[in-house]
Amino acid sequence: MKLQTTHYHFNLLKDTERLSAFYEAIKNKGENPNINKKLALDLGCGSGILSIFASEYYEKIQAIDLDPKTIKCAEENTKNFNNIQIINADTTQHEFESTPDLIICEMLDTALIEEEEVLTFNQIHNKIKSYTEIIPYGIINKIEPVCMEDNIIMYEDLESQPKYNIIGESVIYDIIRFKDYINPVFDKTISFYITKNSIFNGVKITTYTLLNQKLICGPTPMLNPELIIPLPKELDAHQGETININLSYTMGKGLESIKINLI
Ligand SMILES: C[S@@+](CC[C@H](N)C(=O)[O-])C[C@H]1O[C@@H](n2cnc3c(N)ncnc32)[C@H](O)[C@@H]1O
Structure with missing residues (x-):
């Protein structure tokens, strides 16, 4: 699959160890017959690659990113996946309406100091139910x-x-x-x-x-x-x-x- 990316997201895609770890975790949830698979969120979706992984298993994926250039690439990359919706928004301010079955959020960095992973999870905290699956776990x-x-x-x-x-x-x-x-x-x-x-x-x-x-x-x-x-x-x-x-x-x-x- 050929993906359109920014330089930064291209480097992320080249990191196959990172990518295969996320692929494995998403596949693991996707193949579990005992969990609901109506709605998945991909917060900080970048190129949209993790949404594409999830699209095989989940009825609908909402993929959100802050950066307009990145969003254009994600829209292009996911245009043939009818169950992926791309949204340009700041996840630390976004009003999340529905309760997701899965949240993927990869705004990771060392000790979570630079990126807004924690602020994003705190923003969506009231939508996290006992059955909501989260990647990464911690x-x-x-x-x-x-x-x-x-x-x-x-x-x-x-x-x-x-x-x-x-x-x-x-x-x-x-x-x-x-x-x-x-x-x-x-x-x-x-x-x-x-x-x-x-x-x-x-x-x-x-x-x-x-x-x-x-x-x-x-x-x-x-x-x-x-x-x-x-x-x-x-x-x-x-x-x-x-x-x-x-x-x-x-x-x-x-x-x-x-x-x-x-x-
Ligand atoms: C580490 S990258 C992950 C990209 C993607 N998950 C992947 O695997 O290629 C983090 C992404 O989060 C986005 N981001 C950072 N802060 C954000 C925020 N507050 N709201 C939405 N997106 C944000 C960045 O623009 C970037 O694309």
């Missing part, structure tokens, strides 16, 4: 103390390869299930157990995506690349010691909302 966030070379916040992705060493044990610091109402403000004290004598001047955040309760994915090149964040000041860390930090950010409000303090 995410798991991990954090590690590092000694980093450059004093700037960086993703570890196709374009940038920050240099750093991990100097302590990893901590799973947050688990989010999209069916729950989520407080977008994250603010927590985290304790690191240091395993190397080193300068401690940053942290690395890794986000794993739970497509469903059994299928975990990532990071992949276009799905939640690892994020390396410098501390406001560096510290001499010693093997065997425990160091506490306070980490806060607001999901959906961008990297500038991140604050880290040594305690």
Whole structure:
């Protein structure tokens, strides 16, 4: 199948690990005879590829995206699928009228800080019923103390390869299930157990995506690349010691909302 895309969505399509994980999760719901399949929503539909996957199984798919250029591509890509309706809207403001059987929402990024995944799920929260299926199911966030070379916040992705060493044990610091109402403000004290004598001047955040309760994915090149964040000041860390930090950010409000303090 040939799809029309923006440059960004083309890169998303090239990430076959990301795509096959979503395909597997949608197929898994689609082939389940015990769930309703009247209405599916694809929030942040991009090229429309996930709606196309769902169209085989669901009676109707409403695919929503904010970006007018992207919407034009999605309209073109889905024109031969009579059960897909393309809507140009902001999902954090949209009044959702019907109760969907499935919500697909892939506005994912590391720790959900940059994209509006959480704001979207909170907007649609009153339409989520016990039977509503959600893809992805949730995410798991991990954090590690590092000694980093450059004093700037960086993703570890196709374009940038920050240099750093991990100097302590990893901590799973947050688990989010999209069916729950989520407080977008994250603010927590985290304790690191240091395993190397080193300068401690940053942290690395890794986000794993739970497509469903059994299928975990990532990071992949276009799905939640690892994020390396410098501390406001560096510290001499010693093997065997425990160091506490306070980490806060607001999901959906961008990297500038991140604050880290040594305690
Ligand atoms: C990571 S892309 C996912 C694209 C698509 N699911 C795919 O697999 O190719 C996220 C998409 O969400 C859209 N988006 C971001 N914020 C949005 C919002 N508030 N309302 C609607 N769409 C949004 C972006 O324009 C982008 O196309």
